[in-house]
Amino acid sequence: MLSKSEIISSCFTLNSAYSYLSELPADATSTQTLAKNNSIALLDEDKNIIDAVAWGSSTDPFVENIPFPQNPAENQSLGRKTNIEGDYIDTDNNSQDFELQGPTPINSQGERGNVQPPYPVPDFQVATSTDNTVILTWSTTTDPDTPNEEISYILYWSKDKEITEDNLTTATSTTTTTATLTLSDLYYDSTYYFGIRAFDRLNYSSLATTSYSIPLPKITDLNAGTSAVREAIDLFWTAPGAESYLIKYAEKEIVKNSTSTDKISWGEATLVENSIVPKSWGETESFSVENLTPNKTYYFAVKSISEKNATSEIGGVMSISQLYWAGSRSLFVAWSLARTEKLCSPSNNS
Incomplete structure (x- = not known):
């Protein structure tokens, strides 16, 4: 816990056990441990507990009823739920009042950090083909927390082997900022697998995939x-x-x-x-x-x-x-x- 620390109204404090990359100017920094034993408590000036949250295997007394059962993973935050009117839910039960969310840090100036990955790339497909040449197209996507950030696209392809998150490093790849890519001189009578991810200079979107079978060469001696x-x-x-x-x-x-x-x-x-x-x-x-x-x-x-x-x-x-x-x-x-x-x-x- 950060003792003798003041949390200013309308600012957010980031708690992360991972290396955190952000261009967002923080309101304050500290080398102290924010959370101990998987729990956080907010105290008033008389050290009375105003609010508390615990998660995972916490046995700390800073808990309301039952701890939230999961530990946030990398690029996850533990956030309070809201109702249909957008108001925060507080029933004094951590297991019911909180949920895993994507990090959304905002400082007191209203500035947001680039934490979340871009949305997945939609409409990824082989739009047209001629002989052993294909033209891949897709719709552009955006970044949820930095919507004005320029997005680039990393494309992957492999002959006769599906593209997955696990084999991206072995697939042929290229990067573009447009929404189309032409690939020529592909092997005849082969199935090609294609994948695409959006990149916002810090984070990658999830993988979108498609496939296409290249036909036999055209008959030329009729x-x-x-x-x-x-x-x-x-x-x-x-x-x-x-x-x-x-x-x-x-x-x-x-x-x-x-x-x-x-x-x-x-x-x-x-x-x-x-x-x-x-x-x-x-x-x-x-x-x-x-x-x-x-x-x-x-x-x-x-x-x-x-x-x-x-x-x-x-x-x-x-x-x-x-x-x-x-x-x-x-x-x-x-x-x-x-x-x-x-x-x-x-x-x-x-």
């Missing part, structure tokens, strides 16, 4: 050949190790998104139902697209879906033009739009 089926075309490509495929066609060039009149978005192109059992990586896949109409130009595109259910970018877009049949003979010109080269003209099905 080719066409004659089919044994009339009014059909056989498509060929090298297997990337997929779990399944999405195959689409249209009478315009198929792109990811389009507002052009001579192109069509992937979502608007016609899906070709398929039950392909994918071959092993490096082998040749084949699929026949049937019921095509002669004398039309068709565009084909393929996406792969990995075992992690990640869908690749559009790959191997190609066009078939001058398509018609003469008996068993199919004639067409095929162009790979990815490589801008003629693939075959004409073809013979005999």
Whole structure:
């Protein structure tokens, strides 16, 4: 107990068993022990006890009824409860009148210290992705006790290993003051785990996490050949190790998104139902697209879906033009739009 010490009205006295960092100017300082045997008593000038609080395993006489059962941990304070009107509760029972709170020191000038960590980072997600590049976004956060403090963000990521509070030091990390981060050249066909914490120059927020599966590389060698089926075309490509495929066609060039009149978005192109059992990586896949109409130009595109259910970018877009049949003979010109080269003209099905 601080004997012969005066606590000025509207000031706060800090009791902490830990190293305390704060830029808050104190009203008074002392090297004496504030609390002894887990209890504090306030006395008047005649040494009469005005108020008292005890906690943990305290056996000190400075206690009202039953001690508060817990010892405050680091960055915790023992504070008196308030009722719905905001008035302090005082029933002369420490176990019922107090609760664990975050430290909120305020000096007699009304200045507050930077004690509490920033609020957790909200809305942390992979907003967009292209191939093996992802863009992480989040909403900004603030510090509850220093709301004007500039907040920075520490981001962590790891391939195939979840981010937790225990492995942050082994994860790849970077710091930014913006609310977006682009990560490129990630490994294909891999799941990445991401984490983020806000930092107010003294304290870190709790960890927010998200994850994302990078797809297989897009197919780049889509080719066409004659089919044994009339009014059909056989498509060929090298297997990337997929779990399944999405195959689409249209009478315009198929792109990811389009507002052009001579192109069509992937979502608007016609899906070709398929039950392909994918071959092993490096082998040749084949699929026949049937019921095509002669004398039309068709565009084909393929996406792969990995075992992690990640869908690749559009790959191997190609066009078939001058398509018609003469008996068993199919004639067409095929162009790979990815490589801008003629693939075959004409073809013979005999």
